[in-house]
Each structure stands twice: as structure tokens, then as C-alpha cells.
Amino acid sequence: MTDKRSAPVLIPLDETGPSPAAAPPVEDAPKGEAMTAAAALATRRPSRLARWFWGSLAALLTFALSLAAWDFVTGLVARNPVLGAVALGLLGLFVLICLIIVIREWAALARLARLDDLQHAAAEADTAEKARAVADRMVALYRGRADMEWPVSRFADRRGDVFDAEALLSLAETELLAPLDAAAIREVEAAARQVAMVTALVPLALADVVAALTANLRMIRRIAVIYGGRGGTIGSWRLTRAVFSHLVATGAVAVGDDMLGSVAGGGLLSKLSRRFGEGLINGALTARVGVAAIEVCRPLPFRARRRPAVSALVSRAVTGLFDKSPG
Numbered sequence: 001m002t003d004k005r006s007a008p009v010l011i012p013l014d015e016t017g018p019s020p021a022a023a024p025p026v027e028d029a030p031k032g033e034a035m036t037a038a039a040a041l042a043t044r045r046p047s048r049l050a051r052w053f054w055g056s057l058a059a060l061l062t063f064a065l066s067l068a069a070w071d072f073v074t075g076l077v078a079r080n081p082v083l084g085a086v087a088l089g090l091l092g093l094f095v096l097i098c099l100i101i102v103i104r105e106w107a108a109l110a111r112l113a114r115l116d117d118l119q120h121a122a123a124e125a126d127t128a129e130k131a132r133a134v135a136d137r138m139v140a141l142y143r144g145r146a147d148m149e150w151p152v153s154r155f156a157d158r159r160g161d162v163f164d165a166e167a168l169l170s171l172a173e174t175e176l177l178a179p180l181d182a183a184a185i186r187e188v189e190a191a192a193r194q195v196a197m198v199t200a201l202v203p204l205a206l207a208d209v210v211a212a213l214t215a216n217l218r219m220i221r222r223i224a225v226i227y228g229g230r231g232g233t234i235g236s237w238r239l240t241r242a243v244f245s246h247l248v249a250t251g252a253v254a255v256g257d258d259m260l261g262s263v264a265g266g267g268l269l270s271k272l273s274r275r276f277g278e279g280l281i282n283g284a285l286t287a288r289v290g291v292a293a294i295e296v297c298r299p300l301p302f303r304a305r306r307r308p309a310v311s312a313l314v315s316r317a318v319t320g321l322f323d324k325s326p327g
Contacts, residue, residue, distance in 0.1 A: 105234050112229045118299045131165035135172050141228050151176050170304035184223045188290030191219035192317040196283030200276045220293045227297040243292050287313040
């Protein structure tokens, strides 16, 4: 008699169920979510009603605080003239500091506007006279900076031998902007390295988004300072919005096959963890933002000098951060 316990157990399959082959593929490739979210935050523009609401609220609070401060000072003067004088002096000092901050912000916006005007003037410089005017404005912009003494002096010595508009602008770009381009590229590489490292090593929610947005704001601000913008808080934020808006409009803040190929070297991402892949992609997107910031802040467009390549920037930035050998 055969032992029924040793017989195989047959389980009937439901032939009407879905086939595993028909299941959609798992989307586990890195997408640069931190930089995409940072771009969305930087380019988000509130509605007109929201701007009116916050503007009116700020005006109301400013008026209420000013009135309360004035009542406090006048009441204190009536009770004790000495303490009232001290309070009046502190209030005057506070108003003076606020005025200085406003003046500095206005000056920062004026410097950024000067760079923008210089870019437009260079684009329209089709004659030698216009090119000389652009060159004079660039010399005036960088004269007096300790790090630009030698480039300005060298350009002044060589510009007398150039009479063609295109050649003069190329000479200005080569002599005056070469050291500034190198400094700006170092800032881009440092920001890309920081974003890549934080994304790969910090698993906290939203930490990579905050790190990406902070690093990009600081990078854009420093690039503006390098080229002579010296943007303040408002100016830096407006410049950041302009850079991100340009990238979003052109579709550059997105991960495509060109991004994966340039960063991953073909199949590197398949050998790395998803977190490291996200770090590489966010670093590459940061490099794209940096290149766009250079183009926005640079007084002259790239003519004699080549535009920085994102793949080369990322390759130098992440060298040593991740092990590129297959393991």
C-alpha cells in the first residue's frame, strides 16, 4: 500500500490570472528628485491674490509696529526724559540700519542690472567703436580688484594692437574672464560635490532637498560675486529664480539618457546603489544650474572660450566620493 504522505501535492493554478511577464517594470533608476523639487521651489511664483495678501499683511504689520514703537518712545519721554532719549536713540539706530540694508539691496540689484546691460551691449557690438565701449566698461568693472590687477594690466597692454570688434571682444574674454571662469567652475564643482555627497549619505527625508536648494543658492550668489554682481539677498533670490526658470523652460532640469550616459559612463549606475545614483544625478543637475548661472552672470557670452561641459564638471567633482570600480 502506498504511503499517501509521500505523494506529491499538486496545487492547481488559476490560468485566468495575470502573467508575471505582463507586470510593468520597476522604475528604480535615479531621477534627481532633490534637484527637481528644489527647482520647483525656486521657480514657484505665488498668485497675484497671494502677493496682494502678503504685501498688505506686511504693510499692516510694519505700520502697527512703527506706531507701537512711536507710542512707546513718546510715552517713555513723557515719564522719564533720560530713558526716553535712550529709546529714541535706539529707534533711530534701528531705522538707520534698515536704511543701510535697503541701500545695499538696491546697489546689489543695480550691479546685477549692470552685468545684464553689459551682456546686451556685447551682443550688439558689431562695430569697433561699440566693442571698445564694451571693453572700457569691462575694465571699469574689474579695475580696483586685487585679483584682477594682472589681467586688467595685460589686457590694457594688448588691446592697442587689435582693431577688429570680434577680435577685441575675444581678447577681453580671454584676458579678463579666464581667471574668473576658473574660479566660477571651482564653485560649481564644490556645490555639485556637496549635493552629491549629502544625497548619497544622508537618508533623512527632505534633507537632500534642503541641501540642494541651499547649495545652489550659495553657488549662484558666489558666481555673481566672482563676475562682479555682488548680489544681496533679494538680488540673489531673483537671480536664482531667473536661472532655474531658464532651466525649467529649456527642460534642462530633467534626467535623460544623455545625463545618465555622461554621469554613469554607460552602466555604472547599475552597479551602484540607488542612493549613490541619486547623488550623482543631483550633482550633475547642480552642475547644469552652475553652468547656467555662469552664462547669466558672465559679462560676455562664450566666444573665444569653450562653454564648460557638465560631464567634465561632474567627473572632477565626484572624483574620490564614489568607487567607480565595479564590485
